[in-house]
Amino acid sequence: MAYKDLRDYLAALEIRGKLHHVKKEVDPDWEVAAVIRRIFQRIPPARRPAVMFEHIKGHRMPLVAGILGASPEVYALALETTVDQIADKWAHAQTHPIPPVRVGTGPVKDVILTGDRIDATALPLCRWTRDQDPAPYVTGPCVISNDPETGERNMGTYRLMLKGPRRFGLFLSTTWRDMYAHIMKNEQQGKPTPCAVVIGCDPPVPLTSVARIRGDELGVAGALRGAPLEVVRCETNDLEVPAHAEIVIEGYVPAGVREHEGPFGEYTGYMGSSGPSFVIEVTAITHRTNPIYQAFFSQMPPSESSCIRGTGRDVALLKHLKRDLRLPVRDVHLLEAGGGAAFLAISLRREHPALPQRAMWAAWAFDPSFSKWVVVVDEDIDVRDYFQVLWAMSWHVQPERDLYVNRGTAGVALDPSVAEEDVNQLERKTVLSSKVGVDATRKHTFPARSVPPQEDLDRVDAQWADYGLE
Ligand SMILES: Cc1cc2nc3c(=O)[nH]c(=O)nc-3n(C[C@H](O)[C@H](O)[C@H](O)COP(=O)(O)O)c2cc1C
Structure with a gap:
């Protein structure tokens, strides 16, 4: 049965021993990144848990990371399947989307902050590469915007640099990003691009956000859940966001504005480029009571980011090559x-x-x-x-x-x-x-492989204990 929200999924991780709670207070400016790096370096994927940091210095919200991509097993749990079924589940979802349904309200509206009450610095944003990243970053945002001509919705994950209580830098790494086209079309008319940033949701939402989906990501997310996603209208624009999200940042990308953004410690294992980039002006923050903040752990592979990026692209490309x-x-x-x-x-x-x-x-x-x-x-x-x-x-x-x-x-x-x-x-x-x-590939008939015949290996397996090796 579909996870109702992030909390439901965290409970499922907990039952399987895949969520580790850090109770010690940790510093978002260096410690969170260093602890997770060590977890990825020291604990092999089969045993590697996702983490909840319960006390982030200077903040009231807990932070979870690694919950989608601590390992392929965790990724499979996020999709309520097994590792060998991940590709099939995605293939079916991409060809049988289930559109979201609009509801009147939802838990994401428990707290609604507008005007002077908006304070993005209250989110437990971390510095992921200390002394290199210029500011704390949102690493797991699902950014929603609509094509102003067709009305088609897009959701993608694009890093956000904290610039102030009501301002973020937005980085689109290529002009192929769907949101880039939305911004360009609006800019030609001198218009801003409304957007909504979803943080913390049931797993199909962020997993479709990082995948190269053609069509509505929320429809594919519904198909991955096996049930339509409930969405509500934003407070300050007409976009729809998941009703059970933990946190939503509403805002717009002003036309013609570019400001310096970056550099940021990237998935390549090196610092990623910096330069003039788009900004988001925040018009509202809505969240659940006692919200849980979700971050993606990125930088040098292996990381959560390389796990979910690779798998999200694998499944989309496989569908294209095989089915299209x-x-x-x-x-x-x-x-x-x-x-x-x-x-x-x-x-x-x-x-x-x-x-x-x-x-x-x-x-x-x-x-x-x-x-x-x-x-x-x-x-x-x-x-x-x-x-x-x-x-x-x-x-x-x-x-x-x-x-x-x-x-x-x-x-x-x-x-x-x-x-x-x-x-x-x-x-x-x-x-x-x-x-x-x-x-x-082999271009001609190759000689036989230089390994013992399968039946010999099977015989050895059957009497393995007799050799005294284990
Ligand atoms: C952890 C993570 C962070 C990402 N950050 C960015 C980013 O900052 N900018 C960007 O353009 N793409 C980023 N991506 C890749 C896009 O999210 C991904 O290619 C997505 O499919 C883009 O959606 P779109 O094709 O609908 O624009 C990131 C992916 C992951 C997994």
Whole structure:
């Protein structure tokens, strides 16, 4: 049954021992980031919990992090499924969206703050890369806006820099972001872009926010829940937001205004660029009684961000290749070392010699802001296993024949390698990138594998205890 809200989901994590409570008071300016970094470094994914910091110094709200992407197992729990069913669940949801239903009110309206009562500094925002980030950031926002021409809604996750009690910097890393088009269309008319920032909700909402969904993310979120999401109208604009959200920040992006934003410690493992960016003027904050603040843990992979970014893109790309283009693709995976963005592996049945190349081009055309490396392997290779992918690259590839380098393409968002040598690496400017495709499928019949026959291994397994190894 669908989680009703964030609290319902936290209770489910709790029951499975996947939510750790930190009771000690922690400092949002350095300690939260350092504790979570250590959790990701020291606890292997199978045992890694999400965390609730109950006491954040100087704030009244607790903070949860890692609750969607502490590990693939936690991600599966967020979707009420198992790791092996994640792709199927997403495939069904994207093709069978359930539109949200409008209700009169909901818990997100427990407290309504407008005018001078608005104070975004009361949120327990953290500094994630101390001495490098210029301000505390909202790392897990689901930003909703509408296309002014078609009325189509978009929801995406875009980092927000705290600039004051009623002001945020908004970072859109590429001009392909749907919200970018909304702002541009409004700016041409000299109009602001109304927006609403949702923080803390039942998991399908943030998970669709970070995925490359075509169409209404809230409809796909409804399908992932198996029930329509209840939405309410904002207080100060006409946008709809989940009725059971913990916190909603309402506001608008003023036309023609750009202010300095960043840098920010990014998912690549490096500081991300800074420069002129959009701002959000806050017109209201509404929240539940005793709200829970949710953050995504990002920066150097592995992180929650690389887990949810990679999976959100995997499932959207898999649907595109398999269902829209009908390619014989078995699986796709954006490897976590590449932040769930830069390194893509695709497995397929090589029915035609040109198929690996077609899959590469299809991936690049689908979204040029990821997949700097695309490695295509045969369907017997597990793309989620680094070792198998590197094995195929080692022995199935003749570099002169099987490597394709495309120059002058759009870059992977925030890739620090694209900056020219004499340019400040943190300067925001559009630089073209290149992309590499590696056809690591077998092009001819290969010799037999040099491993014992399966039946010998099965016999050994059956009498494993006799060897005294465990
Ligand atoms: C933790 C996290 C943070 C992100 N931050 C940003 C960001 O600051 N700016 C941005 O443009 N995209 C960011 N993204 C990627 C977008 O949220 C993602 O590509 C989404 O699909 C964009 O939605 P859109 O295509 O509807 O614009 C982030 C993704 C994750 C997982």
